Amino acid sequence: MTTRPFLSVENLSVQFPTPDGLVKATSGLSYSLERGKTLGIVGESGSGKSVSSSALLGLHRTSNALVSGEIWFDGTELLGLPENDMRQLRGNNVAMIFQDPLSAMHPYYTVGDQIAEAYRAHNEVTKKEARVRTIEMLSRVGIPQPDRRVDDYPHQFSGGMRQRAMIAMALINDPALLIADEPTTALDVTVQAQILDLLQDLQREFDTAIILITHDLGVIAEVADDVLVMYAGRAVEYGTTKQLLTRPAMPYTRGLIDSVPNVNDPLDRKLHPIPGNPPSLLNPHTGCPFFPRCEFSHLVPDNKCDTELPELVAISPGHLKRCHLPDASVLYGSANDYTPVTAIAERTGTR
């Protein structure tokens, strides 16, 4: 028996039957992750990044989603797991933090109550023991006066403190895998950095594997070891952070890099948004899903981008792309004359 990675997602597809037809939220997604490492999943809204991660926790089970593929977590296949076993894993071995901590917390219960609930769901402890543990966790995530704030309600916390509390809730059972779904999107920039630092500290301490879902390449550059770029429910590029940011091999990845503003840029540099909108997941394009928005498709002969879906192929060890472009170097040119890439890459290098 070959040893599987700690987390291995294989050929995962998530589809939703609707009156208008089958919505293919995720198609044939594969990735893997080891303990102590961070995988960044990047993509626009509706690219399937959140849906695929919810499937890891079995949160799709109350919806009418059709899920196929395999999810191997620490030697267990999760998709076929009975609901009760899955529930034992949820919040215990696999935990999740969400984008908007205000709506993700129940307004009628105290922060402490909601954190302690996660602890008591998986441990035979008294209320008092759970409370002690909760205060300890609040203190560890940097909430001042945790023994008093434990009795506050979510609306009495600031946005950053709420996200810290969510992290405390997610980490209270020392999960081996943490899924962070846009954990900093709803926060101020200064608070964003604090939260990312906190996540990294806790990751080192607990050797947690983290899946970080975001649309912000700046965040990815700062914390991710590997990056998976998703477009229209498919992986379009997958590799180490350094590979993707310095040698993007798919025009969409390059577009994402171009969209990141940088303080070192001249003031009059225009931002380069990607033109157009993400495609419908209801009737996917037969060719490359990115074709209608791609600026480089004219470099591919025989109109292949329009007619044929590219396979995910390796261009160097560990670096996969889904693109017909024969020579990806047109996307970054020589490293010196392409500033946005090098700027982000420099930030990666300083980690």
Added chain:
Amino acid sequence: MAAYVVRRVLVAIVMLFVMAFTVFALFFATPGDPALTSCGKYCTPEKLEGVRQMLGYDKPTTYQYAEFVKGVFVGRDYPVNDAYREALIANGNERLIIHCDAPCLGYSQRQASTVNELIGDAAPATFSLSVAAFALWIVVGITLGIIAAVNKGKWLDRILVGLTLVVYALPVFFIGNFFLQYVSIKWQLFPYPRYAPITDGIGPWFIGLVLPAITLALFFMAAYVRFTRAFVLEAMSEDYIRTARAKGLPSRQVLVKHGLRAALTPLVTMAGLDFAVLLAGAVITESVFNYQGLGLLAVRANQDQDLPVLIGLVLVAGTAVIVANIIVDILYAYIDPRVRLRK
């Protein structure tokens, strides 16, 4: 929290004053002679004058309003005219003077009784009916609503939602008459419903209430099944439900502790106000079952243009709604910490 309650109560008192003034102004400061409507069918000029003196309708409206407010707080005597009253005492007819204790709502010449007595006689029937119907529709309506929500899209949900539509479509007088004609008289499944005061014993009181209470409750029950279903479904789609599930809580705990707690909050507001409205009398149900309650009293007062009774009923109904509002607000603060802990 205490400041919140005090503020709500003060606002309520102001509202009651405004309401009393508006009602009074509408009935007495408009064209038409209020004495004429109190005088009755065989009215003579002498009798009309007597009614005026008796009820004080010969005085300016402002004076009448002042007397009315005074009556509410300290009580008053009829006839209103002082000379008239003194004459009665001088003639040894003191027993003809009618004392109306605070809160005096007026005197009905037509029914030869104070409004307080009329309302006091009718209130127990209406109150019993309202409480029984309320308990029934809250318990059954909310339970079925939760069951429908949990089974959303399945046959049980479809049947429940379909049934609510049927019940909605059936008028109250139809349901009431059906119970009366068929369930009670023809099939003899249930004794003929007749209101018995609770002082006659819980048993007779309860048996007399069952059919009217079901009649009254069915419509609200159907509405509450639908509302509860919608509120539960809405709550269960909230982000914090996803969080609760992501924590690995058992689905029952997710539903009860996280979902229902949020879903039932808006129902508190609705239930409080619906109940308060019922206290003013369920006209059709009371008519069908011949319950001598506030609803029938209001119907009769309307037919007779019995202004003192109408004003009294409006005030009682308004007070019920305002008091219910305060109770709902306080309950809400108790339920929702965001209201309670507001600065």
